[in-house]
Amino acid sequence: MKFKQRVAIVTGAGSTRGIGREIVKIMAENQVKxxxxxxxxxxxxxxxxxxxxxYGVEALPLEVNVTDKESVGRMVEAAVEHFGRIDILCNNAGITQPVTTLDMTKEDFQKVLDVNLIGTFLCSQAVVPVMAKNHYGRIVNTSSVSGKRGGGVYGGSHYSAAKAGILGFAKALAREVVSDGITVNSVCPGAVATDIRAGISDEKEASIADGVPMGRVGTPREVAAAIAFLASDEASYITGEDIDVNGGSHMD
Ligand SMILES: NC(=O)c1ccc[n+]([C@@H]2O[C@H](COP(=O)([O-])OP(=O)(O)OC[C@H]3O[C@@H](n4cnc5c(N)ncnc54)[C@H](O)[C@@H]3O)[C@@H](O)[C@H]2O)c1
Structure with missing residues (x-):
């Protein structure tokens, strides 16, 4: 993968076993700050x-709440002040909740929508003007297989709605910013063993793996690699697209 002296923002990158941390690692392997x-x-x-x-590559830790426009604004300001540019945004922060539609409150639905979908909107809106100045940008969202087929093994219908919303948002934004040299793409992971799935019993975990043609859940690294490719210089002719990373559990 080729990256030319790039600077990235990765949200949701503070989780010990998470996809975000793995994205940051691959970026650092490629000298991306x-x-x-x-x-x-x-x-x-x-x-x-x-x-x-x-890796000896500089990284700047920042606290952000992606659902809060002011907090997102402060993050982007601090990034530009520190690194002077933003080339890549990985909208990866997310939450889910194992609850059925009939048991879901309006507040549950709103919260899951806020972090996954509104957070993606707010972060994208904040970085586009910065990227447009350099006529270069890569926005990569972490959606989910749940957004395509519904019935996430762990998330509820609010999560599916939010992750499907990300795919529509990405396509619309991709058309808007294409003339600014910015691409917007998404990755749709299937089940991946991270803290977001904490609380799943071993039995349930095994039955999830049995339902995957490859017979196992994915690793954060496998998802992060697809995200990093879409964030790389080489993904220059791909926009408004999404990549499934799910061991064959959903194909379209
Ligand atoms: N693990 C899976 O099975 C799976 C499958 C499909 C999609 N995803 C998606 O992958 C992404 C990463 O999830 P993960 O599995 O690494 O989970 P994770 O829980 O390990 O990481 C999510 C991170 O997001 C952060 N976060 C939550 N709310 C936030 C907010 N308002 N502002 C800023 N940060 C916030 C958390 O602190 C956490 O560090 C999420 O968007 C998730 O929906 C995960």
């Missing part, structure tokens, strides 16, 4: 410390 953004500042600091030690 990252803003490691998360609501969990201690986790973000740990991710930044880890990649600086392991």
């Amino acid at each position: 990252c803003v490691v953004a998360d609501m969990n500042l201690e986790g973000a600091r740990e991710t930044a410390r880890m990649v600086e030690e392991e």
Whole structure:
């Protein structure tokens, strides 16, 4: 993968076993400097410390709440002040909740929509003017197989709605910003063993793996690799697209 002296913001990158931390690692392997953004500042600091030690590449940990426009604005300002540019945004922060539609409150629905979908909108809106100045940008969203086929193994209908919303948002934004040299794409992971699925019993986990043609859940690294490709210089002729990373559990 080729990256030319790039700077990235990765949201949701403070989780110990998460996809975000793995994205930051692959970026650092490719000398991409990252803003490691998360609501969990201690986790973000740990991710930044880890990649600086392991790869000798600078990383800036920042606390952000992606549902809050002011907080997102402060993150983008701090990123530009520190690194002078933003080339890549990975909209990766997300939450889910195992609840059926009949048991769901309006507040549940709103919260899941806010973090996954509104957060993607707010972060994208904040970085586009910065990217447009350099006539270069890569926005990559972490959607989900749940957004395509419904019935996430762990998330509810609010999660499917939010993740499907991301795919529509990405296509519309891709058309708007194509003349600014910015691409907008998404990755749709299937089940991946991270903290977002904490609380799933071993039995349930095994039955999820049995339902995947490859017979196992994915690793954060496998998802992060697809995200990194779409964020790389080489993905220059791809926009408004999404890549399934799900071991064959859904194909379209
Ligand atoms: N793990 C899976 O099975 C799976 C499958 C499909 C999609 N995804 C998506 O992958 C992405 C990464 O999830 P993960 O599995 O690594 O989970 P994770 O829980 O390990 O990481 C999510 C991170 O998002 C952060 N976050 C939550 N709300 C936030 C907010 N308001 N502002 C800023 N940060 C916030 C959390 O602190 C956490 O560090 C999410 O968008 C998730 O929906 C995960």
